[in-house]
Amino acid sequence: MTYARFSLLDRREFLTKMGAAGAVATIALNETGSLFATAPAASPISLPPLPYAQNALAPVITENTISFHYGKHHQAYVNNTIKMIAGTELEKAGLEEIVKRTAGRSDQASLFNNAAQVYNHNFFWDSMKPGGGGEPRGKMADKINESFGSYQKFVEAFSSAAASQFGSGWAWLVQEGGKLKVVKTSNAETPLTTSAKPLITIDVWEHAYYLDYQNRRADYIKAFVEKLLNWDFAGKNLV
Ligand SMILES: [Fe+2]
Numbered sequence: 115m116t117y118a119r120f121s122l123l124d125r126r127e128f129l130t131k132m133g134a135a136g137a138v139a140t141i142a143l144n145e146t147g148s149l150f151a152t153a154p155a156a157s158p159i160s161l162p163p164l165p166y167a168q169n170a171l172a173p174v175i176t177e178n179t180i181s182f183h184y185g186k187h188h189q190a191y192v193n194n195t196i197k198m199i200a201g202t203e204l205e206k207a208g209l210e211e212i213v214k215r216t217a218g219r220s221d222q223a224s225l226f227n228n229a230a231q232v233y234n235h236n237f238f239w240d241s242m243k244p245g246g247g248g249e250p251r252g253k254m255a256d257k258i259n260e261s262f263g264s265y266q267k268f269v270e271a272f273s274s275a276a277a278s279q280f281g282s283g284w285a286w287l288v289q290e291g292g293k294l295k296v297v298k299t300s301n302a303e304t305p306l307t308t309s310a311k312p313l314i315t316i317d318v319w320e321h322a323y324y325l326d327y328q329n330r331r332a333d334y335i336k337a338f339v340e341k342l343l344n345w346d347f348a349g350k351n352l353v
Contacts, residue, residue: 157205165243166243175323204225209236234317237312238322243346246345261294276318277331279318283298286298289310295310318334
């Protein structure tokens with residue numbers, strides 16, 4: 115065995131270098147002095163289970179789209195985030211902390227982009243439910259009417275923001291200063307880094323709708339608002 119010839123100093127140096135390289139798995143010494151690899155340390159960052167089956171939003175969003183969007187795109191953002199924080203001071207940080215601490219830092223742009231996309235997608239899956247959409251009831255209805263004048267005015271503002279986001283990004287219903295308003299963000303940007311509290315979001319990256327709607331983003335937005343929007347989730351996010 116090659117490692118049996120390592121001196122203790124060699125082994126310590128090797129362990130130090132492995133740590134500096136940010137290895138996810140841990141190389142350790144057992145009681146006999148032999149090197150062995152342990153299982154990767156659990157990360158606080160993970161891909162949460164979808165709140166419904168992958169075919170539950172069809173035909174508005176098909177299982178095919180969800181399988182790529184959740185299983186490939188979202189999973190990749192999670193994997194990238196875990197790799198980038200390994201061995202850094204953010205290794206044990208929660209997702210929201212990572213997003214907030216890397217926002218606006220050019221030297222952390224890649225980590226911010228991936229972590230914020232994990233956060234935004236977590237939020238997006240919860241923003242939809244099978245049989246959702248239509249007018250809210252109760253307190254949410256009151257807040258919508260107070261802030262926009264009517265449900266229809268909210269639909270116009272939200273749909274317009276989602277449709278006019280140039281390129282990739284997101285439209286959001288947020289709460290700020292006691293009122294609701296609509297904002298849009300580009301790429302991975304998120305209201306989490308602002309004073310506004312996110313209530314609902316729609317993903318308008320092409321990967322969210324292109325397999326089902328091709329270039330017809332407006333049709334995707336209309337279907338989201340009328341058939342999927344999860345007002346229960348929005349209500350839980352109200353301050
Ligand atoms: Fe997405």
